[in-house]
Amino acid sequence: MRKKKTWLYVAIAVVLFAVSSVLYLQSHPGAPAPNKSSAAGNSAIKFKAVKENLANTVEVKGKSSYIKETIVYAPFSADVTAWSVNDGAQVKQGDPLFVLDGKELRDQIAAQSANVRKLELEAKLKAAEQASQVKSGETIAASESEALQRFAQTASRDVQSELDRLNRSVAATELEAKREKLAKAEATAPENGIFLFAGTPKPQKVKEGDAVGKIVDVSKLQMTASVGEYDVFRIRPGMPVQVTIDALKQTKLTGVVEKVSKFPKAAANETSAAQFEVVISIDAHESLIAGLGLTASIETDNKKDVLTVPTIAVQRDKEGYYVMLETAQGVEKRPIRVGLETADKTEVLEGLQEGDTIVLQ
Numbered sequence: 001m002r003k004k005k006t007w008l009y010v011a012i013a014v015v016l017f018a019v020s021s022v023l024y025l026q027s028h029p030g031a032p033a034p035n036k037s038s039a040a041g042n043s044a045i046k047f048k049a050v051k052e053n054l055a056n057t058v059e060v061k062g063k064s065s066y067i068k069e070t071i072v073y074a075p076f077s078a079d080v081t082a083w084s085v086n087d088g089a090q091v092k093q094g095d096p097l098f099v100l101d102g103k104e105l106r107d108q109i110a111a112q113s114a115n116v117r118k119l120e121l122e123a124k125l126k127a128a129e130q131a132s133q134v135k136s137g138e139t140i141a142a143s144e145s146e147a148l149q150r151f152a153q154t155a156s157r158d159v160q161s162e163l164d165r166l167n168r169s170v171a172a173t174e175l176e177a178k179r180e181k182l183a184k185a186e187a188t189a190p191e192n193g194i195f196l197f198a199g200t201p202k203p204q205k206v207k208e209g210d211a212v213g214k215i216v217d218v219s220k221l222q223m224t225a226s227v228g229e230y231d232v233f234r235i236r237p238g239m240p241v242q243v244t245i246d247a248l249k250q251t252k253l254t255g256v257v258e259k260v261s262k263f264p265k266a267a268a269n270e271t272s273a274a275q276f277e278v279v280i281s282i283d284a285h286e287s288l289i290a291g292l293g294l295t296a297s298i299e300t301d302n303k304k305d306v307l308t309v310p311t312i313a314v315q316r317d318k319e320g321y322y323v324m325l326e327t328a329q330g331v332e333k334r335p336i337r338v339g340l341e342t343a344d345k346t347e348v349l350e351g352l353q354e355g356d357t358i359v360l361q
Helices: 002-027 036-043 103-136 144-183
Strands: 045-048 050-066 069-073 078-083 089-091 096-100 186-188 193-197 211-216 221-228 240-245 248-260 275-282 293-310 315-317 320-327 330-335 337-341 345-350 357-360
Touching (some): 050 275, 050 337, 096 211, 103 144, 221 293, 240 275, 275 293, 293 357
Antiparallel strands (some): 045 357, 050 221, 050 293, 069 211, 078 096, 089 193, 096 186, 221 275, 240 248, 240 293, 248 275, 320 330
């Protein structure tokens, strides 16, 4: 009996405890579940709309070359009897470069002069003979046939005289050309600059018309690069350029766009994209020489003190551009009108004010 009473008391205690617990929980509700949107808001990335200078650039690669190169050619074929210049030497206009052996050319000039003189004497002799024939033939022709024969002879003499005159003119022209070549046997520098051999330094024999070397102005260099069809219309002569020497990354140079070709270069095949040549003049620098690989950044746009936001925060849908703007009521979608766009920043023309907070969720 006692055991039954004990179990009864335990059951009553359990029921009372359960009822008390329910009543307690109802009168003391627990903390609300975490707000997912708030948690997301706390982890969102935020940016400020700020005013700053905004620039857009096009990056190109190319090689350096001298703007002004004056080629020195051999005036005639001959042995070189003397060299007065070394490779890389500084020269001034009129300085001696080399001397050619003119003996063979002088012999040719002497023979040509004798031939021209001979042609002149022969022309005088023929003129005298023709005058004599004309004087003896002043009588009236006895028949029509004789008159025609005389006319043909006169015409033939006139044609032959014209041919002789032409031959004398050609011979005289050739003689003068050889004299002009001989006058260049002692070659001199046509410009101021640095002399560079075109091939083997100080050759012992040269051929007429071959490039012996060149004189370059090392203070004026340029960069030649290629751009695609999407960039060629963004680049104009006069745009500023920042240039880096590939082998000397810390060396920064400045330049300006000089020329933009409107005609594409010959493509390797029909499927190749069109490429257009851009020429950039580069300011002188002690480290800059021809033949170096260069990387240039052409500034195509530059706006001062404009309102910008990070480009990554600008979104677009069928209605246009927008950003997520933080307001006192929460985060809202704000339509904007954009201007200049770069990889990092975008200009905002309408829809935001300086200091607005943009949220990237």
